[in-house]
Amino acid sequence: MPPLGRVDDAPPAFRRAVESLRTPPVRPEIAVEDIPAPKRLAPHAVAMSATVRVEDADAAFGRLIVLYDPEGTRDWPGPFRVVAWVTADLESEIATDPLLGQVAWSWLTDALEARGCEHHALSGTVTRATTEGFAAKADQPSTTELELRASWTPASDDLSADMRVWLDLLSAAAGLPPMDVADIGQRRGRPEG
Numbered sequence: 510m511p512p513l514g515r516v517d518d519a520p521p522a523f524r525r526a527v528e529s530l531r532t533p534p535v536r537p538e539i540a541v542e543d544i545p546a547p548k549r550l551a552p553h554a555v556a557m558s559a560t561v562r563v564e565d566a567d568a569a570f571g572r573l574i575v576l577y578d579p580e581g582t583r584d585w586p587g588p589f590r591v592v593a594w595v596t597a598d599l600e601s602e603i604a605t606d607p608l609l610g611q612v613a614w615s616w617l618t619d620a621l622e623a624r625g626c627e628h629h630a631l632s633g634t635v636t637r638a639t640t641e642g643f644a645a646k647a648d649q650p651s652t653t654e655l656e657l658r659a660s661w662t663p664a665s666d667d668l669s670a671d672m673r674v675w676l677d678l679l680s681a682a683a684g685l686p687p688m689d690v691a692d693i694g695q696r697r698g699r700p701e702g
Contacts, residue, residue, distance in 0.1 A: 523553045523577045526589065526666040530555070530575070533673045536680065536688060538562055544572070551576035551583065551590070559676075561597075561683035568683035569597035573675045575668060586629045587662040591671050593617075596656045597682040599637070604653030610635040613657050613682070620677035626663070626670040633659030655682065 546554035561569040574592040636656045642649035
């Protein structure tokens with residue numbers, strides 16, 4: 510993973526937070542890169558994007574932004590705010606499930622709990638959008654996209670668990686199995702030896 514932006518002139522707490530984002534391992538299907546951080550949301554910010562590739566196709570995209578306001582002038586219950594965004598295309602039979610929003614939100618809440626990510630003031634939305642083609646695009650199949658946006662205030666400046674939560678959320682949206690679960694579909698057809 511490349512460096513996460515210039516933080517030389519930032520307060521030590523923000524520098525520690527940025528460094529902690531680098532510590533979690535990133536699974537091979539996920540490519541994370543540094544992107545420009547928004548400049549007006551907080552005095553200090555860092556941002557990254559990710560693409561999840563499965564079978565040579567993009568399966569999910571995401572962004573993670575960490576905002577830091579040491580003066581406490583924002584409406585957060587702490588100096589940091591983590592903003593996560595994930596989007597993925599859905600199969601048509603899943604897209605019509607009335608519980609889709611609740612299931613997608615549970616990917617986040619389950620990851621927060623599983624990673625022991627202490628946080629406050631969790632909020633967010635889950636949106637599904639269907640795209641249909643007309644006129645010259647009438648022959649294109651309809652697609653449905655899921656988008657999850659969430660933010661929370663972490664309990665400390667160690668954001669390694671928050672990073673793991675975002676990576677888990679990307680994996681879930683892309684349909685990847687958990688890292689500690691073997692994919693038996695890939696073992697089929699192997700000669701025994």
